Structures are given as C-alpha cells and as structure tokens.
Ligand SMILES: Nc1ncnc2c1ncn2[C@@H]1O[C@H](COP(=O)(O)OP(=O)(O)OP(=O)(O)O)[C@@H](O)[C@H]1O
C-alpha cells in the first residue's frame with residue numbers, strides 16, 4: 001500500500017463566482033522512502049499541495065490518505081497526532097524554537113510525545129555527529145547560520161523517526177555550496193533511514209537530487225518524470241526539457 005494517496009484533490013480559494021482553483025483534480029501516490037520533488041511556476045499550487053498533505057490546509061474536495069488514515073475526515077485531535085508523529089518540516093529558518101538550545105530543539109518531539117530521552121541518547125549522539133552539529137548543542141538557533149539551522153531541523157526529523165519530511169524551497173536562502181550539501185544530506189537521509197521526502201523547488205539543480213518529479217501547472221499535474229539511476233546530469237537535461 002502506498003504511504004500517501006492523493007485522489008481527485010481540488011482546492012478552491014475565494015468566494016463562489018470569484019474563486020480560483022489552486023489545485024484541481026490532483027492524483028498521485030507516494031511510496032514509503034520516496035524522494036519526490038514538486039516543481040512548477042509561481043502560483044501553480046505547490047505550497048497548497050504541501051499544506052494539504054501536512055494538514056495545515058484541507059482540500060475542498062477529494063481524498064488524502066496516509067496509509068489507511070483519512071486526512072480529510074479526521075478530527076483536529078487526530079490530525080495533531082498525525083502531524084506530530086509523521087510530519088517534519090524543513091524550512092529555511094522558522095522551524096526551530098529560538099528560546100531552546102540546539103539540543104533541546106532536537107529532542108523536543110520526543111518530549112512532546114512523552115518518550116524517555118534516555119532511551120535515545122545513543123541515537124541522538126550518532127545523528128548529531130552525522131550532521132556535524134555535535135559542537136553546537138548548547139547554542140541557540142539565532143546564533144547559527146541558515147545551513148546549520150537546517151541541519152538541526154534534519155537531526156530532529158531523524159531522531160523522531162518522522163515518516164515524511166516536507167521541505168518548501170529548502171535551498172531558497174542558501175548559496176550553491178550549502179544547497180549542494182543540504183541536498184546530499186537529504187539523499188543520504190532518504191537512503192539510510194528510508195525517510196520519505198517531499199520537496200518543493202523551482203530550481204532544476206535542486207530537483208535533480210530527487211527520484212521522481214511532479215510538475216504542476218495551474219493546479220494540475222502536467223508531467224511526471226523519474227530518475228532512471230543513470231546519471232544526474234542527464235536527469236538535469238530531462239528536467240529542463242520537461243519544464244520548458
Ligand atoms: N490563502 C489563500 N487565499 C487565497 N488564494 C490563495 C491562498 N493561498 C494560495 N492562494 C492562491 O492559490 C494559487 C496557488 O498558490 P500556491 O501558494 O500554492 O503557489 P506556489 O506554487 O507555492 O507558488 P510559489 O512558487 O510562488 O510559492 C495562487 O494563485 C495563490 O494566489
């Protein structure tokens with residue numbers, strides 16, 4: 001069974017007669033452990049789609065399921081459990097709590113779920129080292145660079161065994177070098193932990209790290225391309241062709 005099933009999803013904004021469809025009849029599935037990129041021009045519905053998957057927003061019609069759990073008909077309580085158990089966001093800066101240290105930020109989801117931090121010490125150490133942020137544990141997020149903040153956010157997602165990592169333009173404010181490092185990290189985390197990644201980007205050089213790309217146009221899936229495992233430069237040319 002697919003991890004995520006999106007069936008005939010439409011999202012209408014505004015009043016009747018004067019409304020726009022940010023999404024119209026979107027259909028796709030995401031398997032556990034996929035690395036999916038969503039591309040498309042500004043206003044094509046990318047963020048709206050992420051928001052429906054993360055339950056920040058609800059579709060006007062259609063069905064979204066996480067495994068067997070129906071996101072559209074679930075209660076607010078059920079959704080909040082779904083979000084804290086399964087969804088992690090990587091944004092450029094505003095997903096860390098500035099009054100908590102790096103370490104406290106990393107273990108926050110464990111505490112929210114009432115888990116014993118002691119049971120996770122080994123894993124936490126491992127992840128902090130893997131992401132080269134073990135020296136930063138006592139710092140506060142506002143003292144960190146954009147790239148460091150993102151690594152802290154990824155550490156949090158990894159320790160929490162999040163099912164789906166959602167990233168909206170994760171490289172938006174990063175230079176080329178840091179973008180590349182972040183994407184390599186995404187690939188690694190995706191391979192190593194079988195973490196599903198759904199990433200929005202307009203940049204073909206970012207999208208080329210994904211295994212599958214959906215291209216949205218006016219709220220519809222216009223095209224879909226998949227990485228065949230040959231080489232990333234060929235995939236990059238394919239992406240340029242697809243978005244032309
Ligand atoms: N809360 C809202 N109220 C009204 N219209 C909205 C709202 N959110 C999005 N829209 C409209 O829905 C459409 C899709 O918006 P969305 O933010 O999903 O686009 P996007 O693909 O993420 O664009 P960008 O690349 O600029 O971030 C746009 O026309 C936008 O103006």
Ligand SMILES: [Mg+2]
Nearest residue numbers: 046047048168
């Ligand atoms: Mg957007």
